[in-house]
Amino acid sequence: MSDVISEYQRWKEQGEDLRAKAKHAMESRFRELLSAAVQIAEEYRADFGGPLKPPPPVTSFRYKASAKAKGKKAAKPKAAPAAAPKVEPPPAPSKPNKKVEGLQKRLATAKKKFEDAKAAGTATRALEDKVYELEDDLRLAAQA
Numbered sequence: 001m002s003d004v005i006s007e008y009q010r011w012k013e014q015g016e017d018l019r020a021k022a023k024h025a026m027e028s029r030f031r032e033l034l035s036a037a038v039q040i041a042e043e044y045r046a047d048f049g050g051p052l053k054p055p056p057p058v059t060s061f062r063y064k065a066s067a068k069a070k071g072k073k074a075a076k077p078k079a080a081p082a083a084a085p086k087v088e089p090p091p092a093p094s095k096p097n098k099k100v101e102g103l104q105k106r107l108a109t110a111k112k113k114f115e116d117a118k119a120a121g122t123a124t125r126a127l128e129d130k131v132y133e134l135e136d137d138l139r140l141a142a143q144a
Contacts, residue, residue, distance in 0.1 A: 107134040
């Protein structure tokens with residue numbers, strides 16, 4: 001009888017050890033995957049200017065952008081200036097008026113609000129309409 005009890009206790013102890021090892025391995029893998037997801041999200045934001053939207057089953061995926069990511073973002077434009085000056089000089093000679101500058105700032109703000117609302121999953125219709133209105137106003141102001 002004591003053999004059965006001691007065998008059961010050994011089996012239970014081995015199960016607990018295995019359970020602890022599995023728990024640790026799963027936690028490590030989860031952290032690795034989240035770190036990779038954060039890195040991908042930061043690269044996407046740096047390259048394409050907007051946040052990645054998580055799949056529908058994921059209710060939230062929030063992280064604070066690290067200072068290093070901002071440094072990388074600043075480093076990328078420094079690597080591209082060789083090609084950028086060829087594109088930028090034509091707009092530089094024509095000095096935009098204050099109305100155009102104001103519309104551009106308002107458009108940038110509206111686009112950011114639109115992207116934030118889209119990422120949050122809230123209603124975006126009004127913000128989308130505002131972006132279109134500002135783009136039209138900007139086109140008209142640039143033609144005048």
